[in-house]
Amino acid sequence: IGGAGGKGTWGRPGSELVGVEEGLEDPHDPNYDSDSEDVCKFEAITPPLEENEIETALTPILSEYFENGDTDEVALSIEEINLGENLHQILVIAVTLAMERKASNREMTSVLISDLYGRVLHEEDIERGFDILLNSLPDLVLDTPNASTVLGNFIARAVADDCIPPKFVRRYKGVVECAQARLAIEHADILLSMKHGLVKLDSVWGVSGGMRPVKYLIKQIQSLLKEFLSSGDIEEATRCLQELEVPHFHHEFVFEAVVLIIEDMGERAMDLICALLKSLSASAIVTLDQLKNGFYRVFEEMPEISIDVPLAYTMLEKFALKCQKEGFIPNDVLKNLPSRGRKRFVSEGDGGRVKDDVY
Structure with a gap:
């Protein structure tokens, strides 16, 4: 009487409950619930480029950089490709x-x-790149006869920019067999040994300011202003500003100068910057348009500046009145002076009403 299928056809007693508590996992089961399954996420993994693909990938990125000067764009483009353990090739190809x-x-x-140091490149990548370039100099001089001197400039500048330590140069001294590599290391050592060598290396390539990227110019202007606050030498500050050769960018100089006195909040800084701007204005080195544009840029940034400097509006008004x-x-610059809660007359187009400024 075991039934049509014989003994055990219906399974062992209780087997019909197996899988109910844990959830049915057979997709072919009519009671299978796909929503009960864990969600799997798949991410695309870009395989590292082969060595013979790296130059093809990097050259267009670097060539475009020479046109637009945007280091952020280079970093973003490089982050989209997988160079694996070949990050040093960025330096090799760029310098070449x-x-x-x-x-x-x-x-x-x-x-x-x-700019790439610390974000894309690390010290060991830069050192490895220079190692390869030093060993490649016998080939590089065929296309660039002064390649040893040029590479020496690059190495010295990288030391000055804190991308590699001075010991990189010292490590090579006296142990290099290749004549071209020895010349490059000796040249870098001479540049670094000069009086004020690290500062002078900012202009190691001898190019005019108009060709330099904006970030570099801002850094130079900030350095110039800090040096001026230390020395108080208007003539030297004027000479350094003119050497940058960026009259179209003097609004940035005015902007940085005004922000500096706001952040400094000292009478001495205010007196010195006022005297410097007055001198530059009187000699027409900084034109009225550039002067006004610099002040207006500060006005626009005041909500942000005042977050870090609560007395920013007070300092700005004090400095503007002094100027x-x-x-x-x-x-007209003073009429546009922003302030917190100070009542002022609006333009005649608003009917001469009095209103509160809200910033």
Whole structure:
């Protein structure tokens, strides 16, 4: 009487409950619930580029950089490709391309190395790249006869920019057999040993300011202003500003100068910057348009500046009034002066009402 299928056809007693508590996992089961399964996420993994693919991938990125000077764009583009353990090739290819180009492109390459350091490149990548370039000099001099001197400049500038330590140069001294590599190391050592060598290496490529990336110019302007606050030498500050050769960018100089006195909050800084701007305005080195544009840029940034400097509006008003008293900023700049809660008359187009400024 075991039934049509014989003994055990219906399974062991209780087997019909197996899998109910844990959930049915057979997709072919009519009671299978796909929502009960864990969600799996799949991410695309970009395989590392082969060595013979790296130059093809990097050259267009670097060539475009020589046109637009945007180091952020280079970093983002490089982050989209997988160089694996070949990050040093960024430096090798960039320097090799720059050797065949103008001094302005070499300057841009030094800036790029500095900007990529810590974000894309690390000290060991930069050192490894220079190692390869030093060993490649016998081939590089065939296309660039002064390649040893150029590479020496790049190495010294990388030391000055804190991308590699001075010991990198010392490690090679006296142990290099290749004549071209020895010349490059000796040249870098001479540059680094000069009086104020690290500062002078900022202009190792001897290019004019108009060819330099914006970030580099801002860094130079900030350095110039800090040095001026230390020395108080208007003549030297004026000479350094003119050497940058960026009259179209003097609004940035004014902007940085005003922000500096706001952050410093000292009378001495205010007096010195006021005297410097007055001198530059009187000699027409900084034009009225550039002066006004610099102040207006500060006005626009005041909500952000005041987050870090609560007395920013007070310092700005005090400085602007001082500059007006010295006679080198016009009344229309003061009329646009922002402030917290100070009542002022709006333009005639608003009917001359009095309203509160809200910033």
